[in-house]
Amino acid sequence: xxxxxxxxxxxxxxxxxxxxxxxxxxxxxxxxxxxxxERGHGFNELDRSIEGISRRMLTRTLRSLEESGYVLRTPYGxxxxxxxxxxxxxxxxxxxxxxxLGQWASVHDTGP
Amino acid sequence: xxxxxxxxxxxxxxxxxxxxxxxxxxxxxxxxxxxxxERGHGFNELDRSIEGISRRMLTRTLRSLEESGYVLRTPYGxxxxxxxxxxxxxxxxxxxxxxxLGQWASVHDTGP
DNA sequence: CCGAATCCAGGCGGATACTG
DNA sequence: CAGTATCCGCCTGGATTCGG
Numbered sequence: 001x002x003x004x005x006x007x008x009x010x011x012x013x014x015x016x017x018x019x020x021x022x023x024x025x026x027x028x029x030x031x032x033x034x035x036x037x038e039r040g041h042g043f044n045e046l047d048r049s050i051e052g053i054s055r056r057m058l059t060r061t062l063r064s065l066e067e068s069g070y071v072l073r074t075p076y077g078x079x080x081x082x083x084x085x086x087x088x089x090x091x092x093x094x095x096x097x098x099x100x101l102g103q104w105a106s107v108h109d110t111g112p
Numbered sequence: 113x114x115x116x117x118x119x120x121x122x123x124x125x126x127x128x129x130x131x132x133x134x135x136x137x138x139x140x141x142x143x144x145x146x147x148x149x150e151r152g153h154g155f156n157e158l159d160r161s162i163e164g165i166s167r168r169m170l171t172r173t174l175r176s177l178e179e180s181g182y183v184l185r186t187p188y189g190x191x192x193x194x195x196x197x198x199x200x201x202x203x204x205x206x207x208x209x210x211x212x213l214g215q216w217a218s219v220h221d222t223g224p
Numbered sequence: 225c226c227g228a229a230t231c232c233a234g235g236c237g238g239a240t241a242c243t244g
Numbered sequence: 245c246a247g248t249a250t251c252c253g254c255c256t257g258g259a260t261t262c263g264g
Contacts, residue, residue, distance in 0.1 A: 015142045017210050019217055020213065020216075021133070021136070022139075024133070024137075025136075025138070026137070026236075026237090030127045030133060042245075043245070044246070054237080056238075056239090056249095058247095059247065075246090080246095081244075081246055082245065083245085083246065098129050101132060101213065104132075104206070108202055156226075159226095166257075167226085167227070168228090172257085187226090193225050193226055193227085
């Protein structure tokens, strides 16, 4: 059965790196991962540390990273509503890869 | 002089990886780089190899990679209009980084 | 064979204001 | 402090058509 079936998403899905890039290839994920790699951060703390980001995009970025299992969100403190964002094991692992890529970029230039 | 000047694009630009990702973080660049890493390809050859891509996006992707110095475009043959796309030294160098990231991705899953 | 031109939908990302 | 809600411009990316 099937000589030509299941052509579908052959060469495209065959590139594993695409999946990750669709998540961390956006505008702010690298900066967030970078900061969280140092230590846990609160929301506004991240907001203030990342120059130019909006609270909206910070939320979206954090949600995306959380859903992908890179970031852990832990609310604490019933009163003034505090949340801490930290990297998961996968997040730290990914961060290492990004650091290597960043290393490469700073050496080989990032284009014109 | 200046205690608070030059706040500008601090933490954002401080992340070198962002620059590269803005180029290869799109939908098709990884697949193109992957194929060109094997050998030189013609335009339609790439078009046929990458399932789902449109000629338009292939053109844009190649132009982008060319402008960034990752891909070399060399036309040859006056008659039937042939072009060969190959990786530059920087391109091959970048491809190595991507391969490493792809390795990581295929091990650590790419998320749901 | 290798594109460029046009059209168009959808998503990313910014600005602003409001909530608990 | 930690978000949500709304609006809106822009760019990515797909489909189709035309040209060298």
